[in-house]
Amino acid sequence: MPNSEYSAHPARILLLEDSVLDAELICEHLRQLHPEPEVRRATKKAEYLAALDDMEFDVILADFSLPDFDGMSALEIAHALVPDTPFIFVSGVLGEEAAIESFRRGATDYVLKQRMIRLAAAVERALAESRERAERKRVEQHRELLVRELSHRVKNTMAMVMSIVRRTAKGSFTVDEYVENLMGRLRAMADAHALLFETNWNEAALEDVIHRTIAAYIRSVERVIIGEAVPVTLDPRAAVAFSMVLNELATNALKYGALRHQDGRVFLNWSVAANEExxxxxxxRWQEQDGPAITPPKSHGFGTTLITRTIEYELQGSVRLDFDQSGFVCDVIFPLRDPGCDDADGTPLSSGHVRDQEDLTH
Known part of the structure; x- marks a missing residue:
């Protein structure tokens, strides 16, 4: 008795057989399979076509000769309608030439009615081969999806890199300043991508994004104090975008803000609540304390533009920058999930993500 472990669900078998006795004998041998298959019998062409139209089958068994139909025609129909379904001839008369021709046209196997003991094993083998083909097809489709997704992300990343390179150059007065600013921004992107890679490019914890980005700039991490906080996870697009914002805030704090002084501190906190919609x-909130006295800038540089545009365009949120004398404050609000985003990395299907990257810097 065949010992099949292929599935917990019974196989669905379409049996094209006009003889009642032969059909009963075939069903008796099929009962050796475990679990016992579900068999639907058709005796003529109209019933065969109706069965194929009504449901999907795992295997088709067909006699070679029928009163108003023939097995080769049934094979051709199956090959046209359900090409991935195994087709096995079960016939009392099937010469060598007919058998060769049936294989040439796509038959999986044939079993002589005089040797019906082979039937269960033949069906079991056909099911196993069919599952293997289906799994290979699924893996290939998944691979193609991953390649397309990777290509999409690389294109978006390169677009952002090119925009940052161009705009950083315009906002820098010396080569050293240009290199420093550019490397900081590219490092923030790389750190965010590395963090997402560790999570298999799924979601990343907001706190992990903060620690990864801040640690690249601030050796004394105790100067950045995380207060009120709730567990929040970000999708890949939001994680990369928010890391860019944090990079600009940290760079600004080191050059001009609280972290420029030894006693300066930055307090971070966040919560989750409904927005206006x-x-x-x-x-x-990013809040600086005990730093130098600050005054509102007369004009906004690329860093401020990058923060504002990233929050507005990439995160679909809002940002408020407060240059209070007691310390700079940045308040950011962004939805956890953009309802208009449908693809893997949150890109709106109605507009190109690459174009958004260009909008970020213009």
Whole structure:
């Protein structure tokens, strides 16, 4: 008795057989399979076509000769309608030439009615081969999806890199300043991508994004104090975008803000609450204290533009920058999930992500 472990679900078998006795004998041998298969019998062409139209089958068994039909025609129909379904001839008369021709046209196997003991094993083998083909096809489709997704992300990343390179150059006065600013921004992108890679490019914890980005700039991490915080995870697009914002905030704090002084501190906190549209959103605050006295800038540089545009375009949120004398404050609100985003990395299907990257810097 065949010992099949291929599935917990019974196989669905379409049996094309006009003889009642032969059909009963075939069903008796099929009962050796475990679990016992579900068999639907057709005796003529119209019933055969109706069965193929009604449901999907795992295997088709067909006699070679029928009163108003023939097995070769049934094979051709099956090959046209359900090409991936195994087709096995079960016939009392099937010469060598007919057998060779049936294989040439796509038959999986044939079993002589005089040797019906082979039937269960033949069906079991056909099911196993069919599952293997289906799994290979699924893996190949998944691979193609991953390649397309990777290509999409690389294109978006390169577009952002080119925009950052160009705009950083315009906002820098010396080569050293240009290199420093550019390397910081590219490092923030690389760190975010590395973090996402560790999570198999799924979601990343907001706190992990913060630690990874801040640690690249601030050796004394105790100067950045995380207060009120709730567990929040970001999708890949949001994680990369928010890391870019954090990079600009940290760079600004080191050059001009609280972290420029030894006693300066940065306090971070965030919560989740509904925004004005009633959508769950992250409310994030970056607050500097004990730094040098600051005054509002007369004009905004690329860093400020990058923060504002990233929050507005990439995160679909809002940002408020407060240059208070007691310390700089940045309040950010962005939805946890953009309802208009449908693809793997959150890119709106109605507009190109590459174009958004260009909008970020213009």
């Amino acid at each position: 009633g959508v769950p959103a992250v409310h994030f």
